[in-house]
Amino acid sequence: MMIGFDYGTSNCAVGVMEHGQPKIVNLPAHGTLMPSTLYSPDRDIIVSWLYAQLTPSEQQAFKTLRIIPLQKGQKALRELALDGLSSELSFGQQALANYLEEPEEGYYIKSPKSFLGASGLKQPQIDLFEDIVAAMMSHVKQQVESSLGREVNQTVIGRPINFQGLKGEESNQQAIAILTNAAKRVGFSSIEFQYEPVAAGFEYEASLSTDKRVLVVDIGGGTTDCSMILMGPAYIHSNDRSKQLLAHSGERIGGNDFDIQLAFRGLMPNLGATSQLKSGKPMPTNSYWQAVAINNINEQTAFYSAANGRHLDMLQRDAEHPELVSRLIKLYREKLSYQLVNSAENAKISLSTEPSNTVDLSYIEHALMQTLSIEGFQQACEKELQAIGRLMQDCVKQAGCQPDVVFVTGGTAKSTVISQYIEQQFPGVxxxxxDHFGSVTAGLTRWAERIFK
Known part of the structure; x- marks a missing residue:
């Protein structure tokens, strides 16, 4: 059976065709959307959990590839058993709940797709990300098969124009290899990829009665992708859409970046980011930025290093308001980076429908609150908005024509600040x-039926 699989930075979703229309599959443990998160009681047991999900023939091949990690995993499993702790992985909202229960324990990762194109990854790191992706795909596949009562073995997976990474096509190839290896490992025998903005456009195209030039703007959790596509009745049945794809552009700007900026500019002042040293000089903000840069492996590694712990102690001694820096030190000691950015993300979502939102920061200090406004959000994310504007204009310039329609999708585009900004860039269009969360999945599902059927 064939599916469209949106393995997204923020959420995972799967679609199947029923009676000629795409239908988003209900995942029994999650609903139609599973947040792209994973929690493991110990990082070393992820490989062991994945091994247990594989077929006997795949287990044998996997054991050869991961002999040392599997040995470490078995040791970690024995230690968890001795401590009477669970060895089960959790996904989606349950993963977040388990992390928030004890942030300093276990291993939590949000948006692993953000790291797949990262530069400088050594083979053990690539293997780890491949296993994380495979574990998530295995769980989603099991959920889909449980919901449908049928085996799933063919899939079209969405991909951005450019994955997050500094090495262009090399980063893209690395990410595609990780996704392909992971999908094959968990039982997908036929795997194809489709650009996410193109897939989103397919779903819109199904509603057109005349041909149009459509600028598809897909603002996802990790990237923003733009495509100028010829769409309509004259093209909808074609199996090769390369001639109608007039231009595309993409960059590492997405919902995560908006969340991080809001956390940095809106919440970090409570931890001393805008305070001063006793010398009268402004507080150095590098550690504050590293703390919230949850989509950057190097920044997070640097922040949680022992050397940075000593640096934070020094900052507290030199600070005019050491009580503020003590809050940053608590974030460091209890590994609260994801929780802080999650607070900013929830505020961003609320600001889509409300003019202000009060953020509860009591996990940092009792009764600590911060009110954020829609104007503050707009100011915090001005750089990201301008970057999206440049991407759209670059796509138009490449195409050599103006769009008849601008079609906007992606969960991040739900923000009125973002949708209004896009509208301002194309007056009169x-x-x-x-569908903020379903357009890409539906389009991938339509494409899966077209190419596999």
């Missing part, structure tokens, strides 16, 4: 807001 029809703006269509798609």
């Amino acid at each position: 029809e703006l269509v807001i798609g």
Whole structure:
């Protein structure tokens, strides 16, 4: 059976075709969307959990590839058993709940897709990300098969124009290899990829009665991708859409970046980011940025290093308001980076429908609160908004024509600040807001039926 699989930075979703229309599959443990998160009681047991999900023939091949990690995993499993702790992995909202229960324990990762194109990864790191992705895909596949009562072995997986990474096509190839290896490992025999903005456009195309030039703007959790595509009745049945894809552009700007900026500019002042040293000089902000840069392996590694712990102690001694820096030290000691950025993300979501939102920071200090406004959010994310504007204009310039329609999709585009900014860039052009979370999945599902059927 064939599926469209949106393995997204923020959420995972799967679609199947029923009666000629795409239908988003209900995942029994999650609903139609599973947040792209994983929690493990110990990082070393991820490989062992994945091994247990594989078929006997795949287990044998996997054991050869991961002999040392599997040995470490078995040791970690024995230690968890001796301590009477669970060895089960959790995904989606349950993963977040387990992390928030004890942030300093276990291993939590949000948006692993953000790291797949990262530069400088050594083979053990690539193997770890491959196993994380495979574990998530295995769980989703099991959920889909449980929901449908059928085996799933063919899939079209969405991909951004450019994955997050500094090495261009080399980063893209690395990410695609990780996704392909992971999908094959968990039982997908036929795997194809489709650009996410193109897939989102397919779903919109199904509603068109005339041909149009459509600028698809897909603002996801990790990237923003733009494609100028010829769409309509004259093209919809084609199996090769390369001639209708007039231009595309993409960059590492997405919902995570908006969350991080809001956390840095809106919440970090409570931890001393805008305070001063006793000397009268401004507080150095490098550690504050590293603390919230949850989509950057190097920044997070640097922040949680022992050397940075000593640096934070020094900052507290030199600070005019040491009580503020003590809050940053608590974040460091209890590994609260994800929780702080999650607070900013929840505020961003609320600001889509409300003019202000009060953030509860009591996990940092009792009764600590911060009110954020929609104006503050706009100011915090001005750089990201301008970058999205440049991407759209670059796509138009490449295509050599103006769009008849701007079709916007992706969960991040749900923000009125973002949708209004896009509308301002194309005055007089029809703006269509798609299904924020379902357009890509539906388009991937339509493409899966077209190519596999």
